[in-house]
Amino acid sequence: MHELAVTQSIINISSEEAVKHNVKTVKEIRIHVGELSGLIPECIQYYFNIASKDTIVEGALLKIKKMPIKIKCNECGHINVIKKGEYSCPKCNSYNIKIIGGNEFFIESLEVE
Numbered sequence: 001m002h003e004l005a006v007t008q009s010i011i012n013i014s015s016e017e018a019v020k021h022n023v024k025t026v027k028e029i030r031i032h033v034g035e036l037s038g039l040i041p042e043c044i045q046y047y048f049n050i051a052s053k054d055t056i057v058e059g060a061l062l063k064i065k066k067m068p069i070k071i072k073c074n075e076c077g078h079i080n081v082i083k084k085g086e087y088s089c090p091k092c093n094s095y096n097i098k099i100i101g102g103n104e105f106f107i108e109s110l111e112v113e
């Protein structure tokens with residue numbers, strides 16, 4: 001049910017923004033979702049369609065951009081994008097790495113009318 005809470009916050013934040021800017025219709029909501037956030041984009045859209053009924057953002061399309069996992073190597077300073085489960089530096093093979101991206105979840109922008 002993680003997605004439902006997240007969806008509710010998407011609706012709240014984008015509705016607030018729409019009201020603030022005197023927007024009539026929100027056509028599109030662009031969201032960044034990190035691969036490590038554990039959120040499933042399809043579920044978010046599903047919950048959104050239900051939960052946005054009778055709100056200002058009803059009918060908006062969610063454009064969800066999946067953000068890759070990004071690491072910084074503590075040994076050689078290399079910054080790279082890695083796949084899930086491959087937690088080592090592609091350059092020097094060190095496991096002494098720090099995850100600097102992939103956990104994000106935020107609304108990037110709204111397309112309005």
Ligand SMILES: [Zn+2]
Binds near residue numbers: 094
């Ligand atoms: Zn390295």
